[in-house]
Amino acid sequence: MKLIFEKSQPGRRGGELPRYDIPPAKVPEELRRETPPRLPELAEPEIVRHFTALSTRNFGIDTGFYPLGSCTMKYNPRVNERLAMLPGFRDLHPYQDEDAIQGALELMWRLQEALIEVSGLHACSLQPAAGAQGELTGLMLMRAYFAERGEADQRDTVITADTAHGTNPASVTMAGYKLAKAETDARGNVDVAHLREMVNERTAGLMLTNPSTLGLFDEHIEEIAAIFHEAGALLYYDGANLNAVCGISRPGDMGFDIVHINLHKTFSQPHGGGGPGGGPIVVRDKLEPFLPAPAVVKDGDRFRLDYDRPKSIGKVRGFTGPFGVFVRSYAFIRSYGPRLREMSEVAVLNANYLLARLKDGYELPFDRLAMHEFVLSARRLKREHGISALDVAKRLMDYGFHPPTIYFPLVVPEALMIEPTETEAKETLDAFADAMLAIAREAEEDPEVLRSAPHGRPVGRLDEVLAAKRAIVKYGFEEHPDLGSEPAAPPQLEAQKGA
């Protein structure tokens, strides 16, 4: 398929801008560009066809099943979009007066209240824009808390699990803490004996996902919380897997002190293309003074932004955060109302149904009741037929499914991490299970078809290391000797190259 630049014809127009009715501004000579910008020139129907054709090459939750473990790719109800597009929400300006944005502030306050309820904790900040930013913010709160107690220098270590998402160790390091990793035991829980050995007066806290990225609820969570609290440390809950327990069990009741919630996972947002997302944090009362400012507060019947927070770690995001995300998640939560726990119940049911259908075709390293996701291993296929988790994932695309998360968590070799979510019908789950089992048979009978998959896609397998290390982000402009057969620059671009 041609790029829009290749389709461009000089002088062709898609629309006309209105004539200026104001005098043109005088742009200083040194700021003026010397050559016209490189913009594609096309008529409107060509533009529409171009982008419509591109959109059909995209895979999204609206086109098919997307069991990307840990990412919670659930269907996004259309009512969310309708509400986010209400002019009063859509056209908000960040510098509007508080009087003029009472509805928006009320929505934020109500969303905070809902997240406080779901977490079983006491105060919330909506500012962080993603799970990873919530983690960093939470660790900054941890530091502020210990600084006030005069323990910040002494407590320099944060413990994570060896099943942790990569953002956990990264956040620990970015927040200036030393990292220590706790091992997973034979049942898939955090190894409590190992934890006991690790925790001491230097420990600031634990970061844990529960259920873990193995999709297993930790059977010793209360004992673990006690170990850390007795040592004077705090517990951080990575809420990315909240879809498993929402409305059923609460991180605050499990003993966690700080929680981030991935709004784009549990509470539905179109995500997966890099955002926008939301990673609000919710904390126990003793941490509230340190939360980012401004806080959205309610005074009688009015809502306002409270900047008067002397102990706050400060702002972690511009203005009030990703507002459209708040509207969608609030709409989603209110659509369920008091039946919110059904979301998690069905998510867990769907995962266990798929697990039961797949456990004969693939190895199941931890054979326990799963939560909202589960992790299989392609280890046997690898050993017997030389077929890897990557081959299985690529072949699934030929069957019309988005592959699951693979090679994660790291503790499972040839991992296939499958999260169906609550929004899939039984027929879809069955079709996916049939495809997975067919692929396991193909591994035996026709392994070559797996090794060369996917078939009939615009691109097959990329050299992912090279693609990341030597990314070509401008088509046709870069010389890349390593890559050999790079497409030549389209003629009209070639002409502009020297300019």
Ligand SMILES: *Cc1c(COP(=O)(O)O)cnc(C)c1O
């Ligand atoms: C997605 C995820 C994160 C990071 O969240 P982002 O919103 O992508 O930054 C952290 N932990 C787990 C377990 C996750 O699945």
